[in-house]
Each structure stands twice: as C-alpha cells, then as structure tokens.
Amino acid sequence: MTAVTMDGVSRWFGNVVAVNDVTMTLEPGVTGLLGPNGAGKTTLLHMMAGFLSPSRGTVMVGDQPAWRNPAVYRHLGLVSEREAVHGFLTAGEFVLASARLHKLADPAAAAAAALDLVEMTEFKDRRIDTYSKGMRQRTRVAASLVHNPQVLLLDEPFNGMDPRQRMHMMELLHRLGGEGRTILFSSHILEEVEQLSGTVQVMVSGRLAASGDYREIRRLMSNRPHVFAVSSTDDRRLAVALMAQPSVAGVELAPTGLTVRASDYGGFTRSLPKIALKEGIRVSRLTPSDESLESVFSYLVEA
Amino acid sequence: MPINTTIAWMTARGLFGRRRFLLLLPLPVLLVALAVFARVTGINSGDWAQPVVNGLGFAVLLPVIALIVGTGVLGSEIDDGTIVHILTKPLSRAEIVWAKFLVASGVTALTAAIPLYVVGVLVESVRFGLGLAAAAAIGAVVYSAVFLLLSLLSRRPVLVGLLYVLIWEGLLGNLVSGTRVLSVEQYTLTYADKIAPTEYLTGNVSLTVSIIMSVIITVVCLGYAVLRLRSFTAASETS
Incomplete structure (x- = not known):
C-alpha cells in the first residue's frame, strides 16, 4: 500500500520558514489539508509531488523519495493550483496525451475510463478553453488519474467553483477515496470540507496545528x-x-x-x-x- | 535516441497554437522581399548580397527565429504552468529535453533555411542557396540548444537571448575579434563559406573551431538543461 510520509520536514526560502518540522502520514481515503493562505499548504504539496526539495527531513511516496525521482509519478497524480491547461486541445486529446506519456499499454482505453470517471465523456471533443471552471478542473483530474495512481494530490481544487461544481467534485473525491486511494486536497475555506468524511490536517504558519477526525474539528468550529x-x-x-x-x-x-x-x-x-x-x-x-x-x-x- | 512523439506533438501544437507564432513570419518575408526587389531592379549582387544575407539573414533572422522558437518550446510552458503536466510523468528528463530540442531545431531550421535558400538562388546560384540553407540549419541546432537552456535559467529568456544576439554577436562580434570564438553567428558564416565559397561571405573563425565549438555548445547546453529540469522547482507565490 503506497502512503505518503513526511518525517520532520521543514522548508525555508531565505529567511522565511514556509513549512516547519511537519511529520505526517497520509492514509488511504480522503484527507483535507486546511489552513489560511500563506500557511504553507502549497509548499507542503509541492514537496510531496517532487517539485520542491525539503530543506530538512524526508518526503517519501511509498518507499521512494519524492524529490528528483520521476518514477514516483507512476503512483502519484497531481492537480496543481494554477489552472494551467493546454486550452487548444480537447479533453479527449489532453487525457489521451497524458496516458501516452505514462506509456500505458492501452492509452485509449485508459483515457476513456478516466474521462468516464469524471463524467466528461460527453464533452470530450470540445476544446478545453470552451469549458466552465468545473469542467476544466474535472478534465485535469482525469488527466492525473489516467494511470490509476494510488495517490492523488489536489491543490485548492475547489477554488472558484460554484456550490454545485464543488459538490460534484467532492463526490468524485469521495468515490476515489472509497476505492482505497490516498486523496489529499488543500483548502483555505473551512466550509469546503463540510461534506468531508475523512481526516483533516490543519496547517497554521507553517506548522501542523491540528490533525484528526473532521467531526472533532467541526465540533470545535461550531462551539x-x-x-x-x-x-x-x-x-x-x-x-x-x-x-x-x-x-x-x-x-x-x-x-x-x-x-x-x-x-x-x-x-x-x-x-x-x-x-x-x-x-x-x-x-x-x-x-x-x-x-x-x-x-x-x-x-x-x-x- | 528515439523521440517521444507525444511530447513533440504537444510542443508543436503549443508552438503553432499561440499567437506568438505569427512573429516568425515578418522576417523571412522581409528577407525574400528585399532580395526580390534588388534582383528586379537589377542592382549588382556584390552590392546587396552581403548586407542582406549576412546583415539580415544570419545576424538577425536566424538568431531571432531561433530565440522565439527555442524559448517557446519550454519557456512558455514554464510561464503558464502547463509544464507540470509533462513533468508529472515517469519520463526521464533527458527524454523531455530531447523532444523539445528536436522540435525547436526542426522548426527553426525550416523557417530560416527556406528564405535563405531563396535569397541564395537570387544572389547567385542554387549551390549558394543550398550552402546558405545548410549553414542555417546547423546554426538552428546550436542556437536551439542555447535558447532552450536559457528558458530554464532565466524567467526572462527572450530578453537575455536578445542581449546575447544584439550585444555579444552583433556589437562585440564586430568590434572585438576574441568574442567571435564564442559566437554562433560566426560559426554559421564559416559553414556557409566552406560549403559554397563566394566573394560575398567570409568566415572569421576556422572550420575546425566552428565544428568543435558547435558540438561543445550544443552538448553542454542540452546536458545542463536536463540537469536543470531534473531539479525543476515549482514557483509558489502563496507558499
């Protein structure tokens, strides 16, 4: 079972400490990474996804280090915060290209399955720059899921979505978590985790401030x-x-x-x-x- | 080394899908138009061949096209963040750099070689045209490696590249002879001169130096680009 583990991880940029001595293990299921803007969520996600080296400590995906190791992407998918897509491609082309880059045995079938999972099959022949925010986000999730990864990291996936799109995305994440995948998403809006039925990790000023069951944290919030x-x-x-x-x-x-x-x-x-x-x-x-x-x-x- | 066709395909679509691509058109059109004008008005080839072929073709058209394309294949993806889609795949970074380099070299070579071939034919002969085209193609390869690396070293690769082309090659290359050894433009002139010797062009660097330096620059730039891409760090404004 592939899990993501961070052990004593710190990351600083010059004099600024963005992440301070964080130790956590991500288990299968949906985990919310919560914290106000600037708390270090993105830095943490970037380290897990191999886009940033930890200044101290180790970040492992399964039994492999995340940094400078493209092999981890066999087990890991990332949906980054910046809504960067090749707008000139259709969702079908985009997801198929992802499947090909993963060198899957049957890229066409994998792409079709991923598009089906996010319910984008019907729109797959339209150019991505004609999509709504939610559709674009689902397309990006499909591309990140095309190789059936054990771990999926999403940075602020609900940003700019309307409540309906948000619910849709949350349902999708739950389904994926229910299949035994490890799903981590970050958010700075507490209300976004209302339907979350997993664990919550709360970051404040670079530190892991609280972690545990969402109900516990909800109770603290409402009291x-x-x-x-x-x-x-x-x-x-x-x-x-x-x-x-x-x-x-x-x-x-x-x-x-x-x-x-x-x-x-x-x-x-x-x-x-x-x-x-x-x-x-x-x-x-x-x-x-x-x-x-x-x-x-x-x-x-x-x- | 085989080429990753998916990366090449996406890179090419990205290149031609952006409006920036239109920037490639004016220079070749201008170059050919000047040559046609000179030919039609019957000006003596000796009077216009040198400024058009060398002054515009090799000193401006080739490096500027290479700059637009070379920084476009990787730099624009870094700029808009789409590079993440390619990087989050279990691909060796060399495979990515190689595919992008081949696309950049190919597009630059075609865009620069065709107008230079036409100009060469108008100046003198098909042989001269082929010589110019071949030299432009070799130059395209070296420039592409340089500008590809540049887009991984600087957030403003176009600006830095223009400074290299204008200041180092354009200004210093004419004033200080020592800088010519490190000038892709000079190697290109030498190739053109050796392939199709004419009175219009003279290489200032020996052929041996040109070949050795071309190979070294290309290999070192590509190798370093792979290293830089391996340690690609996502910009996190929000951190």
Missing part, C-alpha cells in the same frame, strides 16, 4: 463563540432583550452599536429577527466580525 456587530433603532432595549436569550453569551453597548457574543451561531441568527419584530426595533446592521480565517484557525489551534 466557538461568534462575534457580531449589530446596529438598530434602539440598541439599549435590544441589548436587554438579547441578554435573555440562551444563545447569547454577552452584549457590549457602544455609541456605534452593539457587539454581541453568541455561543450558538444558528440559535442567535434565528432569534434576532423574532426579538426585533416583537420589540418593534428595526435592525439596520448585522455583521459577523470575527469571521476572518485567521481567527477561526487560531481558535482551532488554541483548542
């Missing part, structure tokens, strides 16, 4: 207090009414409006309109103020 900024026609009266709610942990009154700390995201957002209606108060502003990724991730790290 964290949410901070909202609220303005209304009568802030003081609204504050009193809000304090009576079990979903509200605290309210701060300021001349510019209210700062509400909610312990239950759903409970609070559902009860606010009801209260406002009952009290005859008009709410003119409701903005979540701590939704920046950094705050979410740092919360995860502290927990």
Whole structure:
C-alpha cells in the first residue's frame, strides 16, 4: 500500500520558514489539508509531488523519495493550483496525451475510463478553453488519474467553483477515496470540507496545528463563540432583550452599536429577527466580525 | 535516441497554437522581399548580397527565429504552468529535453533555411542557396540548444537571448575579434563559406573551431538543461 510520509520536514526560502518540522502520514481515503493562505499548504504539496526539495527531513511516496525521482509519478497524480491547461486541445486529446506519456499499454482505453470517471465523456471533443471552471478542473483530474495512481494530490481544487461544481467534485473525491486511494486536497475555506468524511490536517504558519477526525474539528468550529456587530433603532432595549436569550453569551453597548457574543451561531441568527419584530426595533446592521480565517484557525489551534 | 512523439506533438501544437507564432513570419518575408526587389531592379549582387544575407539573414533572422522558437518550446510552458503536466510523468528528463530540442531545431531550421535558400538562388546560384540553407540549419541546432537552456535559467529568456544576439554577436562580434570564438553567428558564416565559397561571405573563425565549438555548445547546453529540469522547482507565490 503506497502512503505518503513526511518525517520532520521543514522548508525555508531565505529567511522565511514556509513549512516547519511537519511529520505526517497520509492514509488511504480522503484527507483535507486546511489552513489560511500563506500557511504553507502549497509548499507542503509541492514537496510531496517532487517539485520542491525539503530543506530538512524526508518526503517519501511509498518507499521512494519524492524529490528528483520521476518514477514516483507512476503512483502519484497531481492537480496543481494554477489552472494551467493546454486550452487548444480537447479533453479527449489532453487525457489521451497524458496516458501516452505514462506509456500505458492501452492509452485509449485508459483515457476513456478516466474521462468516464469524471463524467466528461460527453464533452470530450470540445476544446478545453470552451469549458466552465468545473469542467476544466474535472478534465485535469482525469488527466492525473489516467494511470490509476494510488495517490492523488489536489491543490485548492475547489477554488472558484460554484456550490454545485464543488459538490460534484467532492463526490468524485469521495468515490476515489472509497476505492482505497490516498486523496489529499488543500483548502483555505473551512466550509469546503463540510461534506468531508475523512481526516483533516490543519496547517497554521507553517506548522501542523491540528490533525484528526473532521467531526472533532467541526465540533470545535461550531462551539466557538461568534462575534457580531449589530446596529438598530434602539440598541439599549435590544441589548436587554438579547441578554435573555440562551444563545447569547454577552452584549457590549457602544455609541456605534452593539457587539454581541453568541455561543450558538444558528440559535442567535434565528432569534434576532423574532426579538426585533416583537420589540418593534428595526435592525439596520448585522455583521459577523470575527469571521476572518485567521481567527477561526487560531481558535482551532488554541483548542 | 528515439523521440517521444507525444511530447513533440504537444510542443508543436503549443508552438503553432499561440499567437506568438505569427512573429516568425515578418522576417523571412522581409528577407525574400528585399532580395526580390534588388534582383528586379537589377542592382549588382556584390552590392546587396552581403548586407542582406549576412546583415539580415544570419545576424538577425536566424538568431531571432531561433530565440522565439527555442524559448517557446519550454519557456512558455514554464510561464503558464502547463509544464507540470509533462513533468508529472515517469519520463526521464533527458527524454523531455530531447523532444523539445528536436522540435525547436526542426522548426527553426525550416523557417530560416527556406528564405535563405531563396535569397541564395537570387544572389547567385542554387549551390549558394543550398550552402546558405545548410549553414542555417546547423546554426538552428546550436542556437536551439542555447535558447532552450536559457528558458530554464532565466524567467526572462527572450530578453537575455536578445542581449546575447544584439550585444555579444552583433556589437562585440564586430568590434572585438576574441568574442567571435564564442559566437554562433560566426560559426554559421564559416559553414556557409566552406560549403559554397563566394566573394560575398567570409568566415572569421576556422572550420575546425566552428565544428568543435558547435558540438561543445550544443552538448553542454542540452546536458545542463536536463540537469536543470531534473531539479525543476515549482514557483509558489502563496507558499
């Protein structure tokens, strides 16, 4: 069974440490690599895919080093973040060329099977530059899967996809993971892993901050207090009414409006309109103020 | 060494599929147009052959075409990131470099040799035309190796290549005789002169030096290109 292992891996660029002493093993199934932008996810993926040498430590695909070793690509597929495709080719030509470059015994059959897997068979004779983002992404996945690799690495595969395309791609990844492949995808958006039923590795500032079951991390996410900024026609009266709610942990009154700390995201957002209606108060502003990724991730790290 | 036809096919399609390809057209057209004009107006060959063949053909057309093609076969794929598709295959890096080099040499040789052959015929004879075409083809091979390597060494291979062609070959090659030993243009002139001797062209470098240097430059550039490609590092802006 081919697994990807990183042992004490660091990578620095000049004075900047991009990845700091990461040790992890990827098992078969779907793994999400999460972290805010600049956390070192891409650097990590590039090292796994043999496009960057580790400054320290070892990166192995199966029992072979990833760096300077084209042989690992027999077992590994990569879907890079940069949406680089030969737009002048059709999906059929592109995937077939990949199969030929892998020197497969029957490239045509392998290409057809890969296109079928990502449900692109019907569009395979159209030029890639006429495709939607999601179709292009699926074509690239097909090209990376054409040699039936044990390991598939995807860098931000959901970037720029609409929710439907995202769901489609997630289903595909699950199917592949269910077949016993090792699938790793990176993402900086927590919501993207909602349907994830595997393990999650969280990177923050180059370090592996958390790793484990997605449900555990989801629970931590939904239990964290949410901070909202609220303005209304009568802030003081609204504050009193809000304090009576079990979903509200605290309210701060300021001349510019209210700062509400909610312990239950759903409970609070559902009860606010009801209260406002009952009290005859008009709410003119409701903005979540701590939704920046950094705050979410740092919360995860502290927990 | 066999050629990987899939890489060659994709490289050729990439080359002709980009608008940059149109840049290859004006120079050959200009060269032939000048020769036709001179011939039609009956100007004495001795007056125009040297500036057209040497000044435009070998000093500008051949290196510029080689630069556009040589940096296009690999450099443009590095630029737009499509190189990753070829690199994530279990192929020896030599196989990749070799296929790209052959495509670059072939396209450059054809694009430069055909107009030079036409010009040679207009200047003097078919033999002179064939001599120019053969010299251009050999020059195309050496230039292609140089510019292919350049696209792996620099993020701005076209700029660096132009500096080499204009400053080193164009300016210094005429002023400082020592630089001629390291000038592909000079080897090409020597080949043309030896294959079809005329009064129009004179080689400044001996044939032996030209052959030895051509081989060394080609082999060293290709070998180093393979090494560079083996350690190809993806640019990670987001890191």
